[in-house]
Amino acid sequence: MARWKAIVAYDGTDFSGWQVQPHKRTVQAEVEKGLTRLHKGEKKKVVASGRTDAGVHARGQVIHFDSALQIPGSRWPSAFASVLPSDIQVQAAERVSDDFHARFDATAKEYRYFIRIGRMRDLFLRNYVHHVYANDIDHGAMQRALRALEGRHDFSAFCASQTHVQDKVRELTTVTYTQTGEYEGYFRFYGEGFLYNMVRIIVGTAIDIGLHRLAVADMERILHSRDRRQAAQTVPGQGLYLWSVEYERRS
Amino acid sequence: MARWKAIVAYDGTDFSGWQVQPHKRTVQAEVEKGLTRLHKGEKKKVVASGRTDAGVHARGQVIHFDSALQIPGSRWPSAFASVLPSDIQVQAAERVSDDFHARFDATAKEYRYFIRIGRMRDLFLRNYVHHVYANDIDHGAMQRALRALEGRHDFSAFCASQTHVQDKVRELTTVTYTQTGEYEGYFRFYGEGFLYNMVRIIVGTAIDIGLHRLAVADMERILHSRDRRQAAQTVPGQGLYLWSVEYERRS
Numbered sequence: 001m002a003r004w005k006a007i008v009a010y011d012g013t014d015f016s017g018w019q020v021q022p023h024k025r026t027v028q029a030e031v032e033k034g035l036t037r038l039h040k041g042e043k044k045k046v047v048a049s050g051r052t053d054a055g056v057h058a059r060g061q062v063i064h065f066d067s068a069l070q071i072p073g074s075r076w077p078s079a080f081a082s083v084l085p086s087d088i089q090v091q092a093a094e095r096v097s098d099d100f101h102a103r104f105d106a107t108a109k110e111y112r113y114f115i116r117i118g119r120m121r122d123l124f125l126r127n128y129v130h131h132v133y134a135n136d137i138d139h140g141a142m143q144r145a146l147r148a149l150e151g152r153h154d155f156s157a158f159c160a161s162q163t164h165v166q167d168k169v170r171e172l173t174t175v176t177y178t179q180t181g182e183y184e185g186y187f188r189f190y191g192e193g194f195l196y197n198m199v200r201i202i203v204g205t206a207i208d209i210g211l212h213r214l215a216v217a218d219m220e221r222i223l224h225s226r227d228r229r230q231a232a233q234t235v236p237g238q239g240l241y242l243w244s245v246e247y248e249r250r251s
Numbered sequence: 252m253a254r255w256k257a258i259v260a261y262d263g264t265d266f267s268g269w270q271v272q273p274h275k276r277t278v279q280a281e282v283e284k285g286l287t288r289l290h291k292g293e294k295k296k297v298v299a300s301g302r303t304d305a306g307v308h309a310r311g312q313v314i315h316f317d318s319a320l321q322i323p324g325s326r327w328p329s330a331f332a333s334v335l336p337s338d339i340q341v342q343a344a345e346r347v348s349d350d351f352h353a354r355f356d357a358t359a360k361e362y363r364y365f366i367r368i369g370r371m372r373d374l375f376l377r378n379y380v381h382h383v384y385a386n387d388i389d390h391g392a393m394q395r396a397l398r399a400l401e402g403r404h405d406f407s408a409f410c411a412s413q414t415h416v417q418d419k420v421r422e423l424t425t426v427t428y429t430q431t432g433e434y435e436g437y438f439r440f441y442g443e444g445f446l447y448n449m450v451r452i453i454v455g456t457a458i459d460i461g462l463h464r465l466a467v468a469d470m471e472r473i474l475h476s477r478d479r480r481q482a483a484q485t486v487p488g489q490g491l492y493l494w495s496v497e498y499e500r501r502s
Contacts, residue, residue, distance in 0.1 A: 011374055120342065121340075124262055126337055
């Protein structure tokens with residue numbers, strides 16, 4: 001028996017998120033079903049770095065699983081391809097020590113959130129970016145506002161109110177917005193850990209600043225209020241990508 | 252009653268093509284159902300510039316229909332948006348003369364076909380480009396080979412064999428391949444008319460030339476053979492887009 005770490009990409013459009021739920025199509029359920037097929041019916045489980053919600057995509061989700069199959073790392077992607085649906089892709093796999101844990105050993109994650117602005121949405125991007133219905137947006141104001149968030153803060157204001165986590169202090173190393181076209185851009189979040197819906201509430205607040213519904217200084221004011229009701233609405237899942245997960249190299 | 256010309260975009264992924272077919276989800280059926288709802292149940296029909304096959308997309312399909320509704324041209328897109336599924340989008344509408352016909356009056360069409368080359372497909376583009384499994388492709392060879400096709404020719408070699416059209420002479424004003432990245436590019440076809448599967452058979456043949464399975468000079472040889480069996484396989488629909496349809500301005 002060996003433990004494997006694998007990088008998994010998925011198109012979240014047709015999934016009710018990562019985690020197994022009764023009567024729902026989820027990524028975890030499909031990956032476990034595929035892995036079970038590769039093991040000729042022997043029930044297999046996988047552990048991910050964390051959940052993703054309905055509609056949210058992953059470029060670089062990381063999972064671990066145990067297997068007695070004699071498959072070299074370079075062959076796992078094609079083995080998985082033979083049993084997975086077309087909206088999940090295992091991109092790489094490597095053997096890791098038996099105590100490696102995809103969730104507990106993760107040291108940092110990067111999320112990206114893509115937006116597009118205009119009076120008419122781009123049909124072909126409807127499941128892959130968040131469309132902001134407006135004539136224009138102030139890209140610079142969003143960039144400036146995000147600076148208040150870098151560093152170690154209590155992010156209670158940007159955390160879904162139903163969360164039961166006590167400690168809402170997190171450190172975000174990078175929070176940036178990059179304009180990629182006159183009407184498009186993406187947010188990048190890099191940090192050791194994230195609260196539930198944190199990225200999507202921050203992005204919603206930044207967009208309100210870009211639309212001049214809020215001022216640049218309001219981002220800092222809202223952060224310090226620690227009051228979820230001060231921040232803007234949670235933006236939808238389809239613009240969000242779990243971009244990568246990092247693990248400290250153990251020597 | 253007024254006649255309207257409208258520009259329609261659709262994501263072909265979940266459709267069995269344009270044309271109404273029993274028990275199949277088709278774009279025409281959805282557009283007619285939506286239009287019928289806007290007319291409070293009065294059965295409405297639409298006529299398109301031409302059909303598209305299963306999985307094929309449209310950026311600029313053109314349709315016409317008749318309506319007694321007092322809706323200004325600028326409001327048709329939002330009226331349609333209220334009754335159409337998210338994978339069809341009416342982008343513009345204008346009043347035209349009562350004898351305008353979306354199919355018979357079309358004077359030229361543009362199709363584009365997008366490809367990507369590599370050992371691993373891009374998950375998020377799986378329904379939007381054709382993935383060529385190879386390490387590399389000779390973009391220049393494809394560009395050079397296509398030159399033989401520009402102009403007026405008998406395109407029998409590049410026409411699905413089950414076609415019943417007698418006259419297989421067509422004039423292609425533009426046939427080009429544009430490389431947009433190390434591993435991606437698109438084909439552009441502009442002409443007065445196209446035979447069934449013509450674009451997809453030409454692209455399949457060009458790809459074989461790009462992969463050096465065929466020589467650049469084989470394109471011209473195959474064209475002159477007028478023999479479908481000489482050309483390569485038809486490439487899949489998901490890389491193909493009906494890009495635009497032109498109508499001569501009538502004064």
